[in-house]
Amino acid sequence: MLLELAIGDAYGAGFEYADIELIKQHNNLFNYVKHPRHKLIPGSYTDDTQMSIAIAEMIISKEPWTRENLADKFVEAFKRDEREGYSRRFYDFLKQVKSGKQFLAEITWTSDKSGAAMRAAPIGIFPTIKEVKEKATIQAAITHNTSDGIDAAIASALMSHYCIYNLGKKSQLGKFIETHVPGKSWSEPWEQKVGSKGWMSVRAAITAVQRNDKMSSLLIDCINFTGDVDTVATIALAAGSCSQEIVQDLPENLELLLENGKYGRDYLIVLDRQLMAMKT
Numbered sequence: 001m002l003l004e005l006a007i008g009d010a011y012g013a014g015f016e017y018a019d020i021e022l023i024k025q026h027n028n029l030f031n032y033v034k035h036p037r038h039k040l041i042p043g044s045y046t047d048d049t050q051m052s053i054a055i056a057e058m059i060i061s062k063e064p065w066t067r068e069n070l071a072d073k074f075v076e077a078f079k080r081d082e083r084e085g086y087s088r089r090f091y092d093f094l095k096q097v098k099s100g101k102q103f104l105a106e107i108t109w110t111s112d113k114s115g116a117a118m119r120a121a122p123i124g125i126f127p128t129i130k131e132v133k134e135k136a137t138i139q140a141a142i143t144h145n146t147s148d149g150i151d152a153a154i155a156s157a158l159m160s161h162y163c164i165y166n167l168g169k170k171s172q173l174g175k176f177i178e179t180h181v182p183g184k185s186w187s188e189p190w191e192q193k194v195g196s197k198g199w200m201s202v203r204a205a206i207t208a209v210q211r212n213d214k215m216s217s218l219l220i221d222c223i224n225f226t227g228d229v230d231t232v233a234t235i236a237l238a239a240g241s242c243s244q245e246i247v248q249d250l251p252e253n254l255e256l257l258l259e260n261g262k263y264g265r266d267y268l269i270v271l272d273r274q275l276m277a278m279k280t
Contacts (some may be wrong), residue, residue: 001121001122001160001238001241001242001272001275001276002049002052002056002122002238002268002269002271002272002275003054003258003268003269003272004237004240004241004250004270005048005049005052005121005157005159005234005241005266006049006052006239006258006265007219007237007250007254007255007258008046008096008190008219008222008233008234008236009045009046009047009048009049009230009231009233010043010045010046010230010236010258010259011029011032011033011219011230011233011254012033012043012222012224012229012230012231012232012234013035013038013044013046013085013222013230013231013235014026014032014033014034014035014042014225015027015033015035015042015226015228015230016038016229016230017227017228017238018036018037018226020106020142021225022036023214023223023224023226023233026097027067027132027220027223027224027255027278028220028221029216029220029250029251029253030112030138030251030253030255031045031067031241031253031257032065032192032254033209035039035273038084039075039084040084040085041158041188041259042082042257042260043069043257043258043259044083044085045085045259046083046085046086046114046230046259047083047085047086047090047115048052048085048118048119048230048231048234049234049268050077050078050081050083050085051074051077051115051118051119052118052119052121052181052234052238053077053263053268053271054064054070054073054076054119055070055073055075055119055120055122055123055139056096056223056271056275057073057077057143057271058070059122059123059125059275059278060127060271060274060275062140065135065138066075066138067100067104067138067142068100068101068104069100069140069257070102070138071099071103071104071107072100072103072140073100074094074095074100074103074142074250075097075098075100075103075121075192075243078093078186080262080263081261081262081263082094082095083260085167089101089218090115093106093107093156093226095185098119099193102251104267107142107143108144109143109144109145110145110146110147110247111143111144111146111149111154112144112147112148112152112197112198112240113144113149113196113197113202114152114196114197114198114228114231115140115143115144115149115198115200116136116140116142116143116144116149116150117140117149117152117155117156117199117201117202117235118156118198118201118231118234118235119139119178120136120139120140120154120156120157121156121157121159121160121234121238122160122233122238122275123135123136123139123157123160123161124157124158124159124160124161124162124163124164124238124239124242125160125161125275125276125279126161126165126280127165127242127280129158129161132154132157132161133154134159135160136150136153136156136157136158137150137154137155139153139181140152140154144198147198148198148199149151149184149198151181151183151198151199152199152201152202153180153198154180155177155181155184155186155199155202155206156202156205156235158176158177158180158181158270159173159177159202159205159209159235159239160236160238160239160242162176162177162239163243163244164241164276164279165212165241165244165279166244167247170210170243170245170246171210172208173187173206173210173239174186174187174188174206174207174210175187177202177206184199184203185203186203186206187201187206188203188273189206189207189211189245190203190206190207190225191205192255193225193226193227194225194226194227194228194229194231194232195227195228196228200228201228201232201235202235204222204225204232204236205232205233205236206236206240207221208221208222208232208236209236209239209240209243209246210238211243212246212249213245213246213247214246214249215237215241215246215247215248216249216250216251217251218236218246219233219236219237219250222236222237237250253261
């Protein structure tokens with residue numbers, strides 16, 4: 001899961017809110033693409049993956065699932081490996097905070113954007129829908145304590161949970177989400193540019209998972225939406241990597257060219273094994 005979501009994130013980062021012509025020319029999985037406006041080195045993942053790592057480490061540690069422990073993990077993951085990809089405001093915020101306690105005291109927690117959803121996929125490893133929903137809500141409320149922000153995070157976590165535990169056909173994924181996160185048309189196909197709201201990325205990710213049977217076509221489809229496509233790809237590839245109905249055929253070059261520093265490809269592979277070993 002973590003390796004695939006990182007590949008989706010890093011690949012999507014080159015196309016985030018980019019011109020359609022760039023996507024038409026380079027969305028072919030041949031290589032990672034340098035974004036025309038961002039500093040990020042091709043093959044580097046963004047905040048989507050770094051915060052997913054923090055969530056995964058929290059799960060594996062089996063520490064109490066508290067707001068402060070989660071905030072500590074967010075701060076720790078950033079401080080040990082500062083990187084571009086965060087919004088400028090949140091990046092500056094993380095630069096100046098020293099602890100989870102300070103994070104909670106000073107964070108503006110009213111966002112309805114995609115931050116809580118993009119990092120929620122590892123929560124799907126918990127064994128029950130009830131626990132997934134509870135834990136996704138707690139982590140989301142730290143930064144996105146709005147109905148839309150929390151709903152998007154729960155839906156994202158339930159996507160991976162549905163696939164990990166093989167709860168049904170992927171064609172019914174949207175209907176499953178609607179049952180447990182009512183109020184939005186999660187099963188209705190998304191066919192437009194993806195904006196910054198978390199529910200938009202999740203709806204696009206659900207659409208892509210439902211209509212693709214290979215990871216390669218899934219990733220291409222996520223990028224073709226245009227807009228916040230790195231988040232769509234992160235969420236969709238996390239779920240798709242766990243689906244028995246999706247062929248795991250991501251090109252080897254995207255794995256080999258993914259960043260491999262201290263918290264890069266090899267670290268993700270080990271963390272992935274530890275996380276998935278917790279499946280009950």
